[in-house]
Amino acid sequence: MSQHEITFTVNGESQSATVAARLTLVDFLRDALRLTGTHAGCEHGVCGACSVLLDGVPVRSCLTLAVQADGSEIVTVEGLAPEPGTLGILQDSFWETHALQCGFCTSGMLIASHALLAANASPTEDEIREAIGGNLCRCTGYKQIVDAIALAAERLRGSNLPAKEAADDER
């Protein structure tokens, strides 16, 4: 089996390694880099738990070989927080609307919804549901997740306004 030298950026940090051809990106992130926020659920492309951003777009890291990520930029759920131990606006909204129970799907949901909000500041409920359509959740029934993303969208829009308008907007 062929071995390959790869270099890529993960959450802003450059990483180099030698990987076997068959190693998937999710296994590399979790086992080699110990970035265990990205979850391995089905390992064959069905559940979305393993979603990461690859060059800015959400993909399933169980369907991407580590060697294929060579030269690219990866962002995992760990890269969404402003700094370790804190929550970004989107994550905070998940917390506030009870958008997680066991949390297994959450990292994938966060990646999918982060990508949505980066492209569309005011998504409709349908657009939110479409964006997380590839992510399975066995606990919440999705309602709270959709609420969380809508709440985060609203807050992120407000965060771009000068303080006074934002305050008016809240009321």
Add this chain to the structure above:
Amino acid sequence: MKAAEFDYVRVASVEAACRALAEAGGDGKILAGGQTLVPMLAMRLLRPTLLVDVNRVASLQVIVAGGGEIVIGAGTRQSDALADEIVRRDLPLLAKALGFVGHVQTRNRGTVGGSIANADPAAEIALAALALDCEIVAQSVRGVRTIPIARFFQGAMTTALAADECLVELHFPAAPSGGGRGCGFHEVASRHSDFALAAAAVQLALDGEGACRSVAIAVGGVGGAPLRIDAATERLRGTTLAAEDLAAAAAIVREVVEPASDLHASADYRRRVAGALVERALLDARSEALAGRN
């Protein structure tokens, strides 16, 4: 679930991909988006000795229009095709079909050609490509050849591609020009973006009087491969697509298809649904065409 061992090579050109496939002597596989291949490796349904990664072959990721046709590079990402101006303008049926394919995450990796090469009987891209009568260009160290899509699908997950061939381009005839053109795509699936239990694709053109100048009808998910329903096409040409014409076309569809029963749906269900979906797709296409005529 982990794939068995294999070798991997990343190539920068179609020629290099063909050489690698030839050297692998039938045990090599093209790795494009990997959205079907990688799960099959993980489940060990496939055990290739070599994966030839074509993701960075730039010439495979182009969409160009000209000379009465639209050429889509086989490695074009489904999400790129879906967002592409040329596809939206000149291949509206393909654009409609792409909306049903997978999820955001899989469309960001999955390719247009990969879906066709994979030949899932219920896949939407293959169905639209069949209705649109596209031509498939394949290359190997032995040369380049063009395969009409009508001869491409040979059964579930089986195509006319040889083991050493790389799918390179899809050539779509430009949609009938002038006003009065419309298309429709409908499917029934257990969840949006799942493979279809049955699906229908229709493209047609009306003349100034509202009579049907040309029409193409294809159904998917109801047999080993997507199927053109030419008898229904015959029945509709020249008509105004009145209710009884559409009902007659649907009856032909129900007669012609030979679906199988499985865990997800019975053969009878699929047959009835295929007829109904063709009717709905025809209705959509007709109203689009009527709206565009003026």
